[in-house]
Amino acid sequence: MVKHFIIDTDTAGDDAISILLALKWPDVKVDAITIVCGNVDFDQQVENALYTVEQFASYHVPVYPGARRPLLMRNWKYADYVHGKDGMGENYFPRAKQRPEEKHAVKALIELVNSAPGEYTIVAQGPLTNIATAILADREFAKNVGQLYVMGGYADGFGNVTPAAEYNFWVDPDAAKVVLHSGIKPVLVGWDIAVKYSVVEEELHREIATWGTKEAEFFVKVNRKVVEYEKKVTGLPGSTHPDTITMAIAIDRSVAKRLEWRYVDVENASELTRGMSVVDHLGVLGKEPNALVCYEADKEKFRSMLFKVLKGR
Ligand SMILES: [Ca+2]
Numbered sequence: 001m002v003k004h005f006i007i008d009t010d011t012a013g014d015d016a017i018s019i020l021l022a023l024k025w026p027d028v029k030v031d032a033i034t035i036v037c038g039n040v041d042f043d044q045q046v047e048n049a050l051y052t053v054e055q056f057a058s059y060h061v062p063v064y065p066g067a068r069r070p071l072l073m074r075n076w077k078y079a080d081y082v083h084g085k086d087g088m089g090e091n092y093f094p095r096a097k098q099r100p101e102e103k104h105a106v107k108a109l110i111e112l113v114n115s116a117p118g119e120y121t122i123v124a125q126g127p128l129t130n131i132a133t134a135i136l137a138d139r140e141f142a143k144n145v146g147q148l149y150v151m152g153g154y155a156d157g158f159g160n161v162t163p164a165a166e167y168n169f170w171v172d173p174d175a176a177k178v179v180l181h182s183g184i185k186p187v188l189v190g191w192d193i194a195v196k197y198s199v200v201e202e203e204l205h206r207e208i209a210t211w212g213t214k215e216a217e218f219f220v221k222v223n224r225k226v227v228e229y230e231k232k233v234t235g236l237p238g239s240t241h242p243d244t245i246t247m248a249i250a251i252d253r254s255v256a257k258r259l260e261w262r263y264v265d266v267e268n269a270s271e272l273t274r275g276m277s278v279v280d281h282l283g284v285l286g287k288e289p290n291a292l293v294c295y296e297a298d299k300e301k302f303r304s305m306l307f308k309v310l311k312g313r
Pocket residue numbers: 009010011012015039125126243
């Protein structure tokens with residue numbers, strides 16, 4: 001059975017690889033890509049999504065521009081220091097022929113989800129501004145979402161943009177709060193999962209470069225800057241793939257080896273810990289769980305899915 005996906009994304013680097021995985025996966029159909037503020041310049045993110053679709057989709061995938069700023073217009077910074085100025089490893093790919101849709105991403109999200117209650121899987125791989133706005137704008141939306149997978153926060157680890165916060169939750173903590181308290185009960189895949197289970201080592205990039213497919217070439221090019229960044233700043237031995245491992249889990253739940261129901265909230269009042277995801281591991285608050293938290297993933301399974309696509313099989 002074909003699964004219908006909507007990908008909400010701040011398209012840069014790993015976002016594009018995640019889109020590639022979904023576009024190439026046989027029983028997945030990407031019905032829309034919605035763009036949200038985050039990693040790099042908004043219009044560049046739109047172009048990055050359009051380019052990825054043009055290169056790898058075998059069917060038409062509309063790209064809808066959404067929120068250009070977080071809900072409360074908080075200040076944030078781009079992650080171009082991770083992904084390069086264009087968000088795509090500074091390859092400055094040519095402009096795609098396909099142009100973005102006129103319709104706003106939030107409108108597209110509401111229309112699609114409400115047109116097929118329970119059918120859509122949304123993979124949210126950027127700040128949650130679009131998803132939160134859809135929840136606030138339409139009272140049926142939250143009820144009608146089939147599955148929501150969120151790359152954001154962390155369960156067991158630490159932040160990556162501040163000591164306390166993972167980037168997506170930090171950019172728009174208010175949106176993350178809306179989503180967590182919406183009743184949707186998302187699957188949360190945190191930065192800790194990316195660090196532990198998604199790293200593709202530098203030597204492997206050199207090997208992938210020899211595979212000779214368009215997909216492999218794209219992977220290596222797009223991740224060029226990330227490999228440099230991780231080596232210099234985080235000390236990780238290769239590129240990290242938070243969005244792609246979230247996508248792999250959305251495609252095949254068994255990529256998540258351990259998922260636990262937890263009550264999760266996000267800090268949005270403090271400057272020091274803005275965007276920090278607070279997971280009630282012990283249930284000390286006695287609150288009903290609102291998220292299915294990923295604690296462990298299957299590194300080998302993730303790799304085999306990604307590499308299958310990169311080998312063009
Ligand atoms: Ca992202």
